[in-house]
Amino acid sequence: xxxxxxxxxxAAELDALERAGGGAVATFTGLxxxxxxxxxxxxxHYPVATEKALSDLAAEAARRWSLAAATVIHRVGAMAPGxxxxxxxxxxxxxxxxxxxxxxxxxxxxxxxxxxxRETRGQDARWVGERDSDRDAADRWKRS
Amino acid sequence: xxxxxxxxxxxxxxxxxxxxxxxxxxxxxxAGLIDWLAMRGGxxxxxxxxxxRLRAAVDQLFVPLDASIAGAREIALFPPVTGG
Numbered sequence: 001x002x003x004x005x006x007x008x009x010x011a012a013e014l015d016a017l018e019r020a021g022g023g024a025v026a027t028f029t030g031l032x033x034x035x036x037x038x039x040x041x042x043x044x045h046y047p048v049a050t051e052k053a054l055s056d057l058a059a060e061a062a063r064r065w066s067l068a069a070a071t072v073i074h075r076v077g078a079m080a081p082g083x084x085x086x087x088x089x090x091x092x093x094x095x096x097x098x099x100x101x102x103x104x105x106x107x108x109x110x111x112x113x114x115x116x117x118r119e120t121r122g123q124d125a126r127w128v129g130e131r132d133s134d135r136d137a138a139d140r141w142k143r144s
Numbered sequence: 145x146x147x148x149x150x151x152x153x154x155x156x157x158x159x160x161x162x163x164x165x166x167x168x169x170x171x172x173x174x175a176g177l178i179d180w181l182a183m184r185g186g187x188x189x190x191x192x193x194x195x196x197r198l199r200a201a202v203d204q205l206f207v208p209l210d211a212s213i214a215g216a217r218e219i220a221l222f223p224p225v226t227g228g
Contacts, residue, residue, distance in 0.1 A: 030228055043227070044152055046220055049204040074227060086228050106228060114201070114220075115227025116152035127153045130224035 001054035003045060005077045008084040013071055020069035022091035026098035028106045034081035037121045043076045043085065046114035050074070053113040061090065061105055065097040072105055074115060104141050111138040146213070148181075150191070151222035154198070157191035167213070174200045175209040177219065192221070199224055 010029065017025045032041045058070050068091040075085050086109070090101035117128040145164045155161045171180050175195060182192040192198065200207055201220040213219060 044155075045227070046149065046151055046201070046204075046222070049201055049220070052204055110228035111225065112206075113227050114151070114206075114222065114225050116223065117226045118152070127223065128226045130226060134228075 001051065001058055002073045003050050003076055004073060008073050008075060008087045010087060013073065013087055013089060017069055017071060017089045017091045020091040022068035022098065023093050024095040024098040025089060025091045026102035027087065027089040028102050029084055030086040032079050032081045032083050032085055035119065038081055038119045040120040041079045042118040043079065044116045044118070045076050049114050057105060057108055057112060061101045065092060065101045067092050067097065067101055070101060070105065072109065107137040108141060110134045146216055147218040149218065149220040151220065153223060154191045154221050157187045159187050171213065173213060174202065174207060174211050174219065177213055178221065197223060
């Protein structure tokens, strides 16, 4: 579980997941959208709480699925459209576990980890609001 | 003394990200703390006036606004999270 100000090296992360000894690896990569002319996306976080939230999520994933490995990496600071914000990966014996754990990690990260996005378009800087669809996506993991 | 942390637009409105304060004894929960801080006016009133827009953590744990602040060392106030 890493919070970083530097670019995410997917090749290295994928390599580590593939070496974990499972037969299946699922990953998700989130990129900065340009959403109507966004020039910069700034990611703020609450340092100690972020690390705790991400390791709690990984621990819950490890309880729910039998995983060979799980990776969560989140960028903070200033980013440009096209850059990677977040990378999530899970390695397991078979695809169902890897795919489900990967979806769980990104859905719950969106609502459980203290990160905030600020978009800048020209002179206009705006904090991104909460999305109901993100809460619904996270909630489905509470029912099952 | 409690460490108070502010994030995102709460931090920008108040103008600082961190301060230390000692709330009066009658401030029992997070909502009470928010009301007490908002009474300072200015950026505090602007950031903390509408509690439906706020979330909180006590000692790095997310809590509802009716959570007690007894014994808390660090309280963070912020908008709903938007990472990922």
